Amino acid sequence: MTKTKRSAGAPVAVLSTRALNRATLERQLLLHRSPLSAEAAVEHLIGLQAQNVKPPYYALAARLDGFTPEALSRPMAERSVVRIVTLRSTIHTHTAHDCLTLRPLVQPARDRELTAFRKGLVGVDLDRLAALARELVEAEPRTPKQLREALLKEWPDADPQALSVAARCTLPLVQVTPRGLWGRAGQVTLTTAERWLGRPAEPAPAPDGTVLRYLAAFGPASVKDMQTWAGLTRLRDTFERLRPRLVTFRDENGIELFDLPDAPRPDPDTPAPPRLLPEFDNLLLSHADRTRVVPPELKGLAWQGNIAHRTLLVDGFLAGLWRLEEQALVVEPFGPLGRHRRDDVAAEAERMLRVMHPGTTYDIRFGSVRR
Numbered sequence: 001m002t003k004t005k006r007s008a009g010a011p012v013a014v015l016s017t018r019a020l021n022r023a024t025l026e027r028q029l030l031l032h033r034s035p036l037s038a039e040a041a042v043e044h045l046i047g048l049q050a051q052n053v054k055p056p057y058y059a060l061a062a063r064l065d066g067f068t069p070e071a072l073s074r075p076m077a078e079r080s081v082v083r084i085v086t087l088r089s090t091i092h093t094h095t096a097h098d099c100l101t102l103r104p105l106v107q108p109a110r111d112r113e114l115t116a117f118r119k120g121l122v123g124v125d126l127d128r129l130a131a132l133a134r135e136l137v138e139a140e141p142r143t144p145k146q147l148r149e150a151l152l153k154e155w156p157d158a159d160p161q162a163l164s165v166a167a168r169c170t171l172p173l174v175q176v177t178p179r180g181l182w183g184r185a186g187q188v189t190l191t192t193a194e195r196w197l198g199r200p201a202e203p204a205p206a207p208d209g210t211v212l213r214y215l216a217a218f219g220p221a222s223v224k225d226m227q228t229w230a231g232l233t234r235l236r237d238t239f240e241r242l243r244p245r246l247v248t249f250r251d252e253n254g255i256e257l258f259d260l261p262d263a264p265r266p267d268p269d270t271p272a273p274p275r276l277l278p279e280f281d282n283l284l285l286s287h288a289d290r291t292r293v294v295p296p297e298l299k300g301l302a303w304q305g306n307i308a309h310r311t312l313l314v315d316g317f318l319a320g321l322w323r324l325e326e327q328a329l330v331v332e333p334f335g336p337l338g339r340h341r342r343d344d345v346a347a348e349a350e351r352m353l354r355v356m357h358p359g360t361t362y363d364i365r366f367g368s369v370r371r
Contacts, residue, residue: 015220015249015257018268020292021316026264027217028283029063030275030313036064038071039081039095045217046210047092047102048282050083053180055278056093058310061355062275069182069356076180079197083175085168088231088285089113093180096197103172103193104204109231110169120159121166129155129163130170134192141176141191172201207238212245212260218286220249220259229286255289272316274345276352279308284318294318298334314341322349324362329353332367342366 015023025031029041038060042048048056060067072093075081082099086092086106094102114121129151136142136150144164151163167173172193178186194200214226223239226232239246239258249257259265277283283293284302294302298318302311312320312331320333329349337345349364 013249015251015265016268017252017291018316019265020220020251020257022266022268022270022272023220023259023264024218024283024292025272025316026266027219030283031266031270031272031316033065034063035066038064038067039075042072042081042093043095043098045282046213047086047094047098049087049280049285050091050093050180051280053182055280057182058276058278058352058356059281061352062277067355073182073184077177082193082196083180084172084193085110087229090280091175099172099174099193100197100199100201101205102210104201105207105210106230106232107204114166114169117159117162117165120162122158124155124158124163124166126166126170129166133167133171137171137173137191138195141189143187143189147190207232207235208242211235211238211242215246215258215260216263218282219263220257220265221287222251222255222257222289224255224288225286228288229282251289253289272313274319274341274348275313276322276348277311277313279310281311284308284311301334312345314345327361328363328365330365330367337366 022031028045029036034041036044041060041064042056048059050056057069057072060072064071072081076083076093080096081093082096083091083093084099084103086094086099086102089109114126132154133147133151136147142150147167148160148164151167152158152160155163173190174193174196176189176191176196178184179188180186210230211226214229215221218225218229223236227235242258245261246258247261249259251257284290290299293313293316295317302309302318302321309321310323311318312322312333314320314333314337319335319337320331322329322331324330329352331345331349346364353360353362353364
């Protein structure tokens with residue numbers, strides 16, 4: 001429920017956790033499946049986290065009506081969608097335009113990342129490294145091992161891992177296909193975004209437009225939420241500059257939230273069908289306060305070390321994990337589902353299997369309750 005409370009001046013609307021949940025699900029295309037194309041959805045969502053090849057495909061299967069894996073493979077093969085390190089120093093699947101604009105925007109974060117490797121880069125001229133690495137990968141796409149070995153010839157006393165990180169941080173390196181294509185094997189092989197896309201990167205944009213896009217895909221949200229999503233700092237001034245164009249709320253803890261005036265904020269009681277999400281889905285990673293999706297008592301259960309599990313949403317919130325075994329899709333709920341919700345989850349699992357694995361027979365099994 002949305003309530004109001006009085007602060008100094010006008011009443012401030014308070015958004016309940018369920019209200020934030022439904023608003024975020026609507027914008028994440030998870031409350032109702034969208035007719036958008038895969039490329040348009042990648043653009044709207046400002047990319048999909050993609051440490052592994054398969055998660056972006058499962059992410060879109062949960063969100064889009066009529067999706068097939070080829071719908072993402074095709075624009076990737078045509079170079080209108082690419083894989084590149086951007087937000088939070090992780091590989092994302094982005095449109096070509098976002099690749100050439102978001103990467104310059106988050107470059108300050110990549111520069112800060114290098115400070116953790118400075119001991120392994122003593123004596124390394126980073127400008128020279130960037131120029132040499134660019135020359136190498138633009139002459140011929142290189143695997144990380146090939147690039148690292150070539151850089152070691154120039155700086156034999158440097159730490160090999162630090163050299164790899166320096167190349168990744170100083171240059172916009174994309175993973176060339178067939179890496180990233182559904183059903184195709186391909187090791188990580190790198191070239192520059194400019195060479196792969198055939199046009200230069202654009203100057204780093206002001207963050208204003210990205211703030212508005214973030215709110216459209218993840219809002220309502222706090223300044224800290226967006227900083228968590230982008231891996232950037234010092235965005236308060238940008239939000240303040242945009243304040244006249246935005247509306248503000250408070251969450252139940254009193255944190256100020258910003259939003260677009262006309263963005264959808266569904267009734268908190270709007271039904272939220274179950275969804276099967278991949279590991280590292282951006283829904284669970286893009287806010288400083290994740291309680292809009294992850295109940296406090298379940299915090300940490302979707303992760304094991306640095307590894308994320310595939311997650312189940314029930315009534316819009318994290319409710320369990322799922323995995324594919326050789327002959328079965330296994331759902332492991334964190335608590336009892338009840339017969340109707342169990343049937344709905346099974347139906348969603350069947351749908352996902354038809355979309356992602358047509359012609360392959362899997363049983364749907366419910367495992368032991370996990371807590």
